[in-house]
Amino acid sequence: MRNPLSVAVVGATGAVGNEFLRLFETRNLPISNLRLLASERSAGKTLKFKGADLTVEEARPDSFEGVDLAFFSAGASRSKALAPYAVASGALVVDNSSAFRMDPSVPLVVPEINAETVLPNSRLIAVPNCTAIILTMAIHPLRKLGQIRRLIVSTYQSASGGGAAMMRLLEEETAAVLQGGEPPASKLNTRYAFNLFSHNTPVGPDGANEEESKVVLETRKILGMPELGVNVTCVRVPVLRAHSESVTVEFGGPAPDLEEVREALEAAEGVRVIDDRERNRFPTPLDASGQGDVLAGRIRHDPSNPNALCLFIAGDQLLKGAALNAVQIAESILARTPALVGK
Amino acid sequence: MRNPLSVAVVGATGAVGNEFLRLFETRNLPISNLRLLASERSAGKTLKFKGADLTVEEARPDSFEGVDLAFFSAGASRSKALAPYAVASGALVVDNSSAFRMDPSVPLVVPEINAETVLPNSRLIAVPNCTAIILTMAIHPLRKLGQIRRLIVSTYQSASGGGAAMMRLLEEETAAVLQGGEPPASKLNTRYAFNLFSHNTPVGPDGANEEESKVVLETRKILGMPELGVNVTCVRVPVLRAHSESVTVEFGGPAPDLEEVREALEAAEGVRVIDDRERNRFPTPLDASGQGDVLAGRIRHDPSNPNALCLFIAGDQLLKGAALNAVQIAESILARTPALVGK
Numbered sequence: 309m310r311n312p313l314s315v316a317v318v319g320a321t322g323a324v325g326n327e328f329l330r331l332f333e334t335r336n337l338p339i340s341n342l343r344l345l346a347s348e349r350s351a352g353k354t355l356k357f358k359g360a361d362l363t364v365e366e367a368r369p370d371s372f373e374g375v376d377l378a379f380f381s382a383g384a385s386r387s388k389a390l391a392p393y394a395v396a397s398g399a400l401v402v403d404n405s406s407a408f409r410m411d412p413s414v415p416l417v418v419p420e421i422n423a424e425t426v427l428p429n430s431r432l433i434a435v436p437n438c439t440a441i442i443l444t445m446a447i448h449p450l451r452k453l454g455q456i457r458r459l460i461v462s463t464y465q466s467a468s469g470g471g472a473a474m475m476r477l478l479e480e481e482t483a484a485v486l487q488g489g490e491p492p493a494s495k496l497n498t499r500y501a502f503n504l505f506s507h508n509t510p511v512g513p514d515g516a517n518e519e520e521s522k523v524v525l526e527t528r529k530i531l532g533m534p535e536l537g538v539n540v541t542c543v544r545v546p547v548l549r550a551h552s553e554s555v556t557v558e559f560g561g562p563a564p565d566l567e568e569v570r571e572a573l574e575a576a577e578g579v580r581v582i583d584d585r586e587r588n589r590f591p592t593p594l595d596a597s598g599q600g601d602v603l604a605g606r607i608r609h610d611p612s613n614p615n616a617l618c619l620f621i622a623g624d625q626l627l628k629g630a631a632l633n634a635v636q637i638a639e640s641i642l643a644r645t646p647a648l649v650g651k
Numbered sequence: 652m653r654n655p656l657s658v659a660v661v662g663a664t665g666a667v668g669n670e671f672l673r674l675f676e677t678r679n680l681p682i683s684n685l686r687l688l689a690s691e692r693s694a695g696k697t698l699k700f701k702g703a704d705l706t707v708e709e710a711r712p713d714s715f716e717g718v719d720l721a722f723f724s725a726g727a728s729r730s731k732a733l734a735p736y737a738v739a740s741g742a743l744v745v746d747n748s749s750a751f752r753m754d755p756s757v758p759l760v761v762p763e764i765n766a767e768t769v770l771p772n773s774r775l776i777a778v779p780n781c782t783a784i785i786l787t788m789a790i791h792p793l794r795k796l797g798q799i800r801r802l803i804v805s806t807y808q809s810a811s812g813g814g815a816a817m818m819r820l821l822e823e824e825t826a827a828v829l830q831g832g833e834p835p836a837s838k839l840n841t842r843y844a845f846n847l848f849s850h851n852t853p854v855g856p857d858g859a860n861e862e863e864s865k866v867v868l869e870t871r872k873i874l875g876m877p878e879l880g881v882n883v884t885c886v887r888v889p890v891l892r893a894h895s896e897s898v899t900v901e902f903g904g905p906a907p908d909l910e911e912v913r914e915a916l917e918a919a920e921g922v923r924v925i926d927d928r929e930r931n932r933f934p935t936p937l938d939a940s941g942q943g944d945v946l947a948g949r950i951r952h953d954p955s956n957p958n959a960l961c962l963f964i965a966g967d968q969l970l971k972g973a974a975l976n977a978v979q980i981a982e983s984i985l986a987r988t989p990a991l992v993g994k
Contacts, residue, residue, distance in 0.1 A: 458955045462805035462897035464847055464888065478845075483829050486822060497930060502821075502891045503937040504807055506949060506963060511928040515909075515951025515961075524954065537955030541897040541963065545807065546889050548845045554805035554884040554897075566858075585854040587840060594846040606849055608858025611867065612801045612880030618858075620849060620884065 312340035313650050316375045316399070318367045318390060319382030320344035321353060323472040324404060327631035328379055329357050335635055337377075337642075345371050346382070372397035376650035379634050380404060391432060400641070400649045401432040402634045409434040409526055416529045418633060419640040420578045421448045426641055430648065433637050438629025439463055439519065439542065440526040442551055445602040445628065446621045448531065449576035453568055455560035457615075458537035459527070464545045464552040465507065465519075466593060467500070468625045474500075475548055482546070500546060507542035517542060550593035551629060552622040556610055563617045566607055573604045578628065583607050596622040600632050655683035656993050659718045659742070661710045661733060662725030663687035664696060666815040667747060670974035671722055672700050678978055680985075688714050689725070715740035719993035722977050723747060734775060743984070743992045744775040745977045752777040752869060759872045761976060762983040763921045764791045769984055773991065776980050781972025782806055782862065782885065783869040785894055788945040788971065789964045791874065792919035796911055798903035800958075801880035802870070807888045807895040808850065808862075809936060810843070811968045817843075818891055825889070843889060850885035860885060893936035894972060895965040899953055906960045909950055916947045921971065926950050939965040943975050 315337070319325045325346070332339055344355055345367035354361040365371065367386065372378060372394040380387045380394075381404035388407045395401055408414040415425040416434045418441050426433060436444070443461060450456065467478040481491035481501035491501060498505050509518035516524070519542040528536050537558075545552075557563075574581050582591045583605035591603035602623040610616035623629055641648050658680070662668045668689070675682055687698055688710035697704040708714065710729070715721060715737040723730045723737075724747040731750045738744055751757040758768040759777045761784055769776060779787075786804060793799065810821040824834035824844035834844060841848050852861035859867070862885040871879050880901075888895075900906075917924050925934045926948035934946035945966040953959035966972055984991050 460803050460899055460955070462884075464807070464886065479829060482825060486826050486829070497932060498935050499937055502889065503935050504888060504890060504895060505935050506931065506933040508931060511931055514954065515928065515949070516954070517931070539899060539953045539955040539959070539961065541805075541949065541961060543807065543895075543897065543963075545847060546845065547847060552847060552886075554886065556803055556882060585858065588849065588851060588854055588860070589840060590849040592841050592846050592848050594842055606858070606884065610882045611857065611859070612803070612882040616882070618882065618884060620886075 311650060312338040313376040314341040314343070314374050315339050316343040316345055316372060316378040318345045318378065318380045318386065320355060320364055321346045321350040322381060323468055323475065324381040324626055324630045327626045328381070328635070329355060331631055331635045333358055335639065337635060337638060343371070343375060369393040372399050375399040377402070377638055381630065395431045402435060402637050403432060404435045404630055404634055406437065406522060408432060409436060410529065416526060417637050418444055418530055419636045420445065420576070421530055422532065423640045423644065426645065428645060435630065435634045435637065436526045436530055437519070437522040438469060438625045439465065439551055439553065440523045440530060441629050441633055442602050442621060442623035443523065443553055443555065444527055444530045445578055445623065446555065446573065446604045446619060447557065449572040449579060450557060450569060453564035453572055456536065456557060457560050458558040459539070460556040461523070461538070461540040462554045463540065463542045464547065464593070465542060466545065466547040466549050466551055466625055468549040469551065478546055478548065502546060504543055504545045507544055547593045548597070549624060549626055550596035550622050551625045552591065552593050552620065555619045555621060556616050557619065558613060558616040561615060563609055563615055566609065566617070569607050569617060578602060579604055581605060590620055591622040593622050596624050599624055600627055602628055654993060655681040656719040657684040657686070657717050658682050659686040659688055659715060659721040661688045661721065661723045661729065663698060663707055664689045664693040665724060666811055666818065666969055667724040667973045670969045671724070671978070672698060674974055674978045676701055678982065680978060680981060686714070686718060712736040715742050718742040720745070720981055724973065738774045745778060745980050746775060747778045747973055747977055749780065749865060751775060752779060753872065759869060760980050761787055761873055762979045763788065763919070764873055765875065766983045766987060769988065771988065778973065778977045778980065779869045779873055780862070780865040781812060781968045782808065782894055782896065783866045783873060784972050784976055785945050785964060785966035786866065786896055786898065787870055787873045788921055788966065789898065789916065789947045789962060790900065792915040792922060793900060793912060796907035796915055799879065799900060800903050801901040802882070803899040804866070804881070804883040805897045806883065806885045807890065807936070808885060809888065809890040809892050809894055809968055811892040812894065821889055821891065845889060847886055847888045850887055890936045892967060892969055893939035893965050894968045895934065895936050895963065898962045898964060899959050900962065901956060901959040904958060906952055906958055909952065909960070912950050912960060921945060922947055924948060933963055934965040936965050939967050941970070942967055943970055945971055
């Protein structure tokens with residue numbers, strides 16, 4: 309048996325950080341010591357873990373001494389600044405940020421899809437963008453049914469993608485509107501309550517916002533399909549914590565039989581089918597909230613293209629879209645290549 | 652000058668009915684007499700019109716004597732039951748319901764697009780489904796730029812599509828959730844507050860729900876393009892009163908220049924472009940609420956198909972999606988073929 313691990317979480321006080329703590333209590337990661345790290349502002353706070361109070365420390369270059377496994381979820385600039393120190397200290401880093409995802413030397417991993425891209429010399433593994441994880445979880449099982457050429461995706465993304473602050477903003481604005489008022493201006497450029505808006509990341513010269521560019525590039529990298537066509541429109545909706553996606557999948561030939569599609573999705577680890585036409589029950593973000601599985605339904609042919617089919621999917625952005633996928637990466641490495649972690 | 656008209660509204664107490672009254676106060680329809688009709692349950696209520704109280708009467712077969720113009724917005728079964736009596740009484744009927752839309756002898760009209768389909772013997776004009784109106788308003792102006800072959804649409808539909816009762820349900824459930832409770836079960840099969848769901852109309856054997864089938868068939872009829880490919884996924888989101896749509900438009904050849912697309916949309920009557928990449932400002936349902944125009948933006952090429960482009964659009968479901976389009980139909984007939992209305 310291996311020795312239990314010394315684990316650090318950078319960004320412990322955030323929405324994803326909170327999910328890490330809950331997952332460590334219930335999953336099988338062998339943890340001997342847990343170090344909670346965050347910005348200077350949050351240092352000194354205490355967080356509950358297995359009934360005890362753990363004190364949050366400031367994340368600094370020297371915070372990783374003796375750490376075997378470090379989960380980063382504090383934004384790309386924090387990861388860029390500190391992950392190299394964690395690696396230099398001997399920790400295996402699992403990074404939730406976008407900082408290293410498209411680095412060709414960094415595996416971008418959804419364990420159910422491409423655990424084998426972790427190499428014997430990998431010291432840093434990137435967790436993909438939440439929308440890309442949820443999408444690829446539903447697309448990967450369909451690859452055995454035909455050659456997929458193109459995905460057309462419109463998203464319904466929740467507040468949790470903007471962290472705990474955006475979830476609070478949505479609740480506060482909604483309360484103000486229900487009381488008949490107009491909420492004060494926020495850092496968003498439009499009201500969020502009972503409204504939706506194009507994803508609030510900068511828009512590039514091709515008209516895609518950063519979220520959309522991430523989904524295009526990361527989906528191709530996760531699936532190992534550099535030529536895959538991806539058309540994605542990312543929209544933020546007034547939902548608290550799970551992302552939904554309306555997806556059209558185009559194949560190189562006639563779309564597969566729907567019963568085969570359903571069977572492939574039902575057989576896929578981490579995917580659950582909700583597709584009850586009679587009761588009109590299909591995945592909702594509320595169904596997905598707090599669940600590890602990605603939900604898939606509305607399985608039907610595309611009436612405008614015999615080579616295409618449609619799906620509607622939902623997944624918890626904080627769990628499979630972030631913390632759970634990161635923990636599964638660590639678990640998968642411990643199961644496959646334990647020498648990568650710890651002494 | 653023509654004589655002012657005797658006008659009836661069937662469904663006067665509903666969400667669309669309320670918009671009719673407000674529009675009659677501000678638009679140029681010459682009204683001498685206004686008869687407000689509704690179900691037996693609502694008879695006796697009073698509604699404000701130009702400062703006066705008008706009493707609602709029960710809509711019955713004999714309610715249309717002397718009526719020149721009757722607007723119906725009380726559901727398909729009410730229209731089926733009563734519109735023939737209104738026509739027999741000599742009224743021109745403008746029907747917001749789905750009852751007669753696909754009848755080949757009934758014009759299905761968005762005045763900016765196909766006012767000419769109203770014929771000298773037309774006695775009943777159908778107002779299309781709200782999602783189809785908003786969609787065709789943005790698609791029609793692009794037809795001069797190339798042959799459109801296929802539309803791929805995912806909708807973000809508001810509560811108002813389910814009437815005043817669904818708007819109230821959304822507000823009440825949201826208030827309950829914000830107070831930390833779980834709202835009681837509604838006639839929907841899932842919670843609406845901070846959630847979204849596949850459109851709550853019955854699903855057919857092809858997997859499309861009724862709303863989606865309407866959008867496919869009505870879009871083709873409005874545009875006069877029976878071969879147009881339409882792939883649509885209709886989703887209800889927790890927004891109060893305007894519908895949004897993420898649209899991919901595929902042409903028979905290379906997609907037009909984006910500047911031409913923008914100019915075509917800006918030049919189209921009833922369409923307003925909101926497309927500010929630098930400030931990340933694009934149409935939102937809140938922008939569209941209370942506005943007559945359909946808003947269009949996120950104009951960009953589809954990176955997965957050189958023949959396609961993408962748009963995001965929003966329109967007020969109760970106005971251009973219903974009451975305003977109906978009033979515009981009447982205005983357009985008065986301007987083009989006044990002999991159709993009144994004595």
